[in-house]
Amino acid sequence: MAKEELKIGEISKPRFEFRSFGQDFEEAAYLMGRLSVPVPRKVWERESDEIYIVSKTNDINNTKIRDGKMDIKTFVTSVDGLEQWNPLMKGEFPISAKVLKEEVFPAFMVSTPDFEKENYSLDEFMEMVNQNQELQAVRVHKERYGYMVNNTICELADVLINGAHVVSINSESTETEDIKATLRDLELEDIENINYLQAIKRIIGWSDKTLAN
Amino acid sequence: MTHFIPRYEFRLFGLEEIDSVIATLRAKGIAGKERHISEIYLMTAGNTINNIKIRNKLLDIKTLVKHDDTLEQWNPQEVGQFPLSKEKILSEIFPALGVEAPLLDKDVYTLKEFMQELILVDPDIIVALTEKERYAYSFNDCICEYANVRINGALLRTVAFESENPDLVKAAIRAIDIKDYHKNTNYPKAIKRVLGLEIDYDINNFF
Numbered sequence: 001m002a003k004e005e006l007k008i009g010e011i012s013k014p015r016f017e018f019r020s021f022g023q024d025f026e027e028a029a030y031l032m033g034r035l036s037v038p039v040p041r042k043v044w045e046r047e048s049d050e051i052y053i054v055s056k057t058n059d060i061n062n063t064k065i066r067d068g069k070m071d072i073k074t075f076v077t078s079v080d081g082l083e084q085w086n087p088l089m090k091g092e093f094p095i096s097a098k099v100l101k102e103e104v105f106p107a108f109m110v111s112t113p114d115f116e117k118e119n120y121s122l123d124e125f126m127e128m129v130n131q132n133q134e135l136q137a138v139r140v141h142k143e144r145y146g147y148m149v150n151n152t153i154c155e156l157a158d159v160l161i162n163g164a165h166v167v168s169i170n171s172e173s174t175e176t177e178d179i180k181a182t183l184r185d186l187e188l189e190d191i192e193n194i195n196y197l198q199a200i201k202r203i204i205g206w207s208d209k210t211l212a213n
Numbered sequence: 214m215t216h217f218i219p220r221y222e223f224r225l226f227g228l229e230e231i232d233s234v235i236a237t238l239r240a241k242g243i244a245g246k247e248r249h250i251s252e253i254y255l256m257t258a259g260n261t262i263n264n265i266k267i268r269n270k271l272l273d274i275k276t277l278v279k280h281d282d283t284l285e286q287w288n289p290q291e292v293g294q295f296p297l298s299k300e301k302i303l304s305e306i307f308p309a310l311g312v313e314a315p316l317l318d319k320d321v322y323t324l325k326e327f328m329q330e331l332i333l334v335d336p337d338i339i340v341a342l343t344e345k346e347r348y349a350y351s352f353n354d355c356i357c358e359y360a361n362v363r364i365n366g367a368l369l370r371t372v373a374f375e376s377e378n379p380d381l382v383k384a385a386i387r388a389i390d391i392k393d394y395h396k397n398t399n400y401p402k403a404i405k406r407v408l409g410l411e412i413d414y415d416i417n418n419f420f
Contacts, residue, residue: 023368049419136409139419162407164367165228203365204408205256205339211366 016082018179019170020191021159021199022213028169028186029156035185036147036154043146050142051126054200056134058109061088062197064140068093068122072107081193082176094119100128110134138162138200150182151175161203166211168199219278219288220356221382224373225395226403234372235359237390242350242357254341255310255332256401258410263309264401270295270324274309277399283386284379285399295324302327312337341365341404353385354378364407371403 053063060075062085074088089103097115105112113128120128129135141160148154152173159168171182183189191212194202201207225231253267264275264287271294278286292305299317307314315331322331332338341364350357352374359372374385405411 022366023363051419138409160228161367162409163228164364164369164407166367203367205341205365208333208340210342 013174014076014084014086015153015172015174016079016084016176016179017170017172017195018082018183018188018193019168019172019196020188020194020212021166021168021202022191022211023167024213025156025167025169025188028188031186032147032149032154032156032169035149037149039146039148043144046142046144046146048142048144050140052138052140052196052200053108053129054136054138054197054204054206055108055110056206058107059197059201061107061109062195063104063107064196065093065122070095070104072104074107079176080180082179083193083195085195093122093125095125096120100125108135136204136206138204140196140200149185150178152178152182154182161200164203166199166203168196218377219286220375220377221284221286221379222373222375222399223284223382223386223391223397224371224399225391226362226369226371226398228368228370231370231372231395233390234395235370238350238352238357238359238372241389242352245349245351247349248345248347250345250347252343252345253328254343254400254404255306256339256341256404256408256410257310257312257337258405260309260311261401263311264399265306265309267295267324272297272306274305276309283397284382285397286379287399295327296321297327298322302331310338339408339410341408343404353388354381355385357385364404367407369403369407371400 048066051065053065062073064071070091070093072088073085076084076086088107091099095104096119097117100120101112101115110132113132126137129137139162142157144155144157146155149171152171154171157168159166169188171179173179194212198207199211202209202211225234250268255265262277266273272292273289274292275287275289278288280286293301299320299322302317302322303314312335315335319326332340344363345360347358347360355374355376357374359370362369362371374382376382
């Protein structure tokens with residue numbers, strides 16, 4: 001079967017991903033910059049503010065809010081340590097009680113609160129999150145720098161999690177062999193794959209594991 | 214028991230927003246020792262006056278004595294070196310954490326037993342592992358420092374001015390280019406913000 005030509009910023013079939021978090025990926029970042037083909041200007045530098053909602057009882061659904069829109073991805077499978085996540089739901093605030101009850105709170109895997117209104121604004125939803133001891137809203141600011149190595153979409157990012165700085169590096173593709181070749185080329189083979197959800201939980205003290213460095 | 218004199222403290226946390234303060238301290242202060250330190254902070258949502266940390270198996274608690282609109286005065290107290298007795302854990306540590314103590318079935322706890330059996334299993338206590346690169350300075354007769362601090366792996370910078378004499382601290386921060394937006398922030402408060410242990414009412418205005 002012919003490999004799909006990946007294009008940064010465009011929709012493809014579900015991708016596998018390697019990502020890690022730490023303080024020092026200087027050597028890998030240098031190699032990424034040298035090995036990358038030219039990428040579209042729109043992905044050279046991107047900046048965003050997001051709120052992640054993490055749940056003590058759930059490690060398989062990743063919920064974030066950006067620009068008033070909620071996006072939940074769900075873990076599908078892991079192949080050779082590379083993770084595949086698929087979109088589970090996308091919604092825009094105000095969000096209906098029906099969607100919160102049937103899709104959002106089940107994704108958090110916590111008990112569903114009583115809904116007294118038909119629709120909920122972002123502020124009202126955040127209040128529900130704040131009231132639930134199993135949930136926590138986390139501020140995430142990202143400055144992402146896009147590259148493309150071995151036909152995998154790569155990025156280096158400066159990330160502030162509740163205001164504290166970490167560096168993230170990733171490679172993603174529909175083709176696991178291309179990611180593995182990239183990890184070899186970037187000398188990242190011995191680095192742990194840590195997704196956003198896990199990195200946030202480690203930083204906020206919900207996991208006793210540490211970041212990659 | 215060691216006797217300490219409570220010091221007044223002004224401390225900032227941040228990243229680029231405190232660079233100018235650090236640069237001024239480096240330019241005007243007298244450089245002292247550089248130290249690399251690993252510490253375990255024990256954090257709970259309800260505790261706002263006790264700074265509880267373990268360094269080299271020594272647990273100490275600094276208690277907020279008083280504060281005004283600029284400075285805070287903290288009183289350090291060494292609880293002791295691990296292994297620690299059940300009595301000390303029950304009478305000093307858990308009251309300072311502000312959470313109910315579990316049933317203790319040992320008379321004495323090593324650090325490992327304390328962490329594994331009493332702390333990590335308690336959902337109301339969050340552990341923050343910190344790695345600090347501390348650079349000591351002297352300025353305006355105050356004990357000062359700036360530091361790179363990793364809180365569970367995530368980096369913040371801090372800069373601090375301390376003295377037993379509050380007027381010296383106030384004079385130091387006047388001389389160091391402290392801006393109105395630089396708010397005195399102690400270690401527990403900064404760690405709580407990273408851990409999300411305080412409800413973040415400003416988060417709705419984040420975008």
